Amino acid sequence: MGNRTLQRLAFCLQSGMISNLLNCRFGRLVVMAQAESAPNYERQWLCQCDCGATVIVRAHKLKSKRKQSCGCLSRDTASAHAKRSFTKHGGRNTREYSTWTSMVRRCEDSNLGSWKHYGGRGITVCERWREDFAAFYTDMGQRPRGTSIDRIDVNGHYEPGNCRWADATTQNRNKRRTSVKSRTLGYAEMCSDQDVNLGSGSKG
Numbered sequence: 001m002g003n004r005t006l007q008r009l010a011f012c013l014q015s016g017m018i019s020n021l022l023n024c025r026f027g028r029l030v031v032m033a034q035a036e037s038a039p040n041y042e043r044q045w046l047c048q049c050d051c052g053a054t055v056i057v058r059a060h061k062l063k064s065k066r067k068q069s070c071g072c073l074s075r076d077t078a079s080a081h082a083k084r085s086f087t088k089h090g091g092r093n094t095r096e097y098s099t100w101t102s103m104v105r106r107c108e109d110s111n112l113g114s115w116k117h118y119g120g121r122g123i124t125v126c127e128r129w130r131e132d133f134a135a136f137y138t139d140m141g142q143r144p145r146g147t148s149i150d151r152i153d154v155n156g157h158y159e160p161g162n163c164r165w166a167d168a169t170t171q172n173r174n175k176r177r178t179s180v181k182s183r184t185l186g187y188a189e190m191c192s193d194q195d196v197n198l199g200s201g202s203k204g
């Protein structure tokens with residue numbers, strides 16, 4: 001660090017423009033070192049989380065307690081919620097569980113009429129969800145009434161990032177878009193049909 005930088009740093013510290021958060025604890029995070037500033041020049045700190053991960057956090061997020069872990073805190077809270085709900089309802093009687101079993105059957109039970117649209121086309125349920133309903137529940141959350149599971153990329157698998165709870169209108173729009181796409185239209189035509197959603201189609 002150059003002399004000028006040091007002087008400036010000392011000035012900032014004295015004038016309270018920045019505060020030194022070194023070694024301070026915020027929830028699960030302990031501030032280890034100063035990190036490179038954010039694009040807007042805001043100070044950022046390298047923090048060590050109790051879970052062992054390190055993460056760079058903007059100063060204001062620490063001070064306002066908006067960031068209190070590497071992300072493991074909200075994950076733990078969500079999975080605790082899922083576990084509670086799972087235990088309370090016995091898991092198997094939930095709407096989410098029936099979604100889960102139907103999803104698995106569509107992909108794996110070739111006796112099922114709809115299998116040809118799913119398993120028959122190579123659509124699978126990712127390992128994490130296939131092996132553990134609780135993991136599926138943790139990732140998807142509660143199923144709102146009137147919705148069912150929808151794959152955003154209809155040629156993609158049942159996996160986190162490609163699934164959402166959607167009502168029939170959204171799902172039909174998503175389906176129609178695909179059937180149009182599969183009729184090998186010109187690129188411009190595809191674009192105008194997909195419109196805002198162009199990005200999600202290429203995800204894999």
Ligand SMILES: [Zn+2]
Nearest residue numbers: 049051070072
């Ligand atoms: Zn953590």
